[in-house]
Amino acid sequence: MATAMTLREDVQEEKILIEIETNSAEHSIRRSGRKELWLEASVEEAIKKSLSSHERWKTIDPSAYDLENNTVNDVHEAMQGRYYVVVNDFYVIAQDTLNSVKIGDLVKQADDTAYKYGVRIRVQRDEPAKKVSSKYDVLREELKEMVDALSITGLFAGNLLQQTTIDPRAIEFLSGKAINGLVTKAHNLFRNKDYKGALEIYDVFLKVEPENADYHFLSGKALICLGEYEKGLQSLEDAKRLGHDKAGVVVQTILDFRKQYGMYPLREQAELF
């Protein structure tokens, strides 16, 4: 009887897994294929399911089975590595090096169930499994770039757009109508002398379109009105450099004012620019 069996290499040793597969003749493999049953209900249920899909178990003669070596102690002795329980043609693999009690319970149940259903059971041990952490770490290293590169911002478009503070990532998801609405909102805030509110919106647009002369100009005016002259002048200079037709005049007016009066214009005066 062929005993080739592939143990899962990506199994972590932190939970109990029951894995059932045939190791007998080819026709069995072809017919029943590889089966996996997770321990959702009970070991008994898992084994029953695996056996019911395999015709041969029904013809087994219980008197032919030797159960004397199939004890829970065998499993406890094999706790250092992989071990599995063989039920006739099926391997019921249990592995969990972290929790011996669970393993003991698992195999006890398997043992009892095998006896109840008149099938043979024995416990085997394989070479110790690879360290889980290394497998995890290797996979993590391999997949990190792929996951990090996923572009999933669109899924969060609604969340970003409905935040109280505008997230620059949201701008690309605004419809033309919504962009116009936001620009209008900024202008209204400016008109109502809420320069900080207006500036927040202009800044967001600038992050998206850093070469937009209009946004630099509006941002510069808002900064001047907030009394942040150095920054404001810089924004207005940027607007001028980018070809804004009024920016140069405003910059010159502010500089002339400072030259004449030795100070920057008051907010009320700046608002007139």
Next chain:
Amino acid sequence: MRVICFANQKGGVGKTISCVNLAVSIAQQGQKVLVMDMDLQGNASTYLGIKPGSIAYDTSLLLEDDNFPLERAIVPTKYGLDLVPANSTLGRANTTLVGVLGRENRLREKVENFINRRSNKQYDYIMIDCCPDINLIATNALMTATDLVVPIQPKQFAMEGMSDLASKIGDLYRKLDPKVKLLGILVTMYREGTALDKVMVDLLREKIEREFGDGYMFPEVIRGSTVVSESEKVGPLVVHYPDVPASLAYRRNAQFIMEKN
């Protein structure tokens, strides 16, 4: 009222099972829930015990017929919630609506009219099981929804598929201004104990927390198991297999939905 849409253009990721089990779990908490089947395969209807061939009205009428009100399509189920069933005729809407003005908002109008009529049947939650693919039917669902749930398998192709979905939803925003927000990403068919699945989920969770903040991943992953598959034959897991891990996970995730408003 919240309208929660379960969408992923990839098929077989557990949209229907997740939608129905979460809906039943929420209904079990005393909330009034309506499940809307927007998949022409009618799997949510079948899963809730309504045979697609036995229904008089279905979701296609909501999309195609101006005068057909939502109330008429609602049928009760034995699981403590109501259903608007679907069958294969729903697929027709993708073509019949093509030339219709306001075609993307047909369902939203029906739901808004339903709310405004203040009929006896009002719901705390409408949960929409979307078809795979972002077509006109799914667009109607997304335009109606307040919340979006994206069920996903922790697999490389599924992750890449999520990028495509994100791109399509982004387009939807640019063109149609929906109001839907992401409620959460729900990992399904998780293979407990496998390093690969754990790595995928960990990496995705870290990316989302880093880029968008906490609370966008459902607290419990749904483990794949034969019981989950078998429930397709008998009905919702949370009713027929209430103690299996997947049922417990759905109940905890239902709590997450109710708490996250």
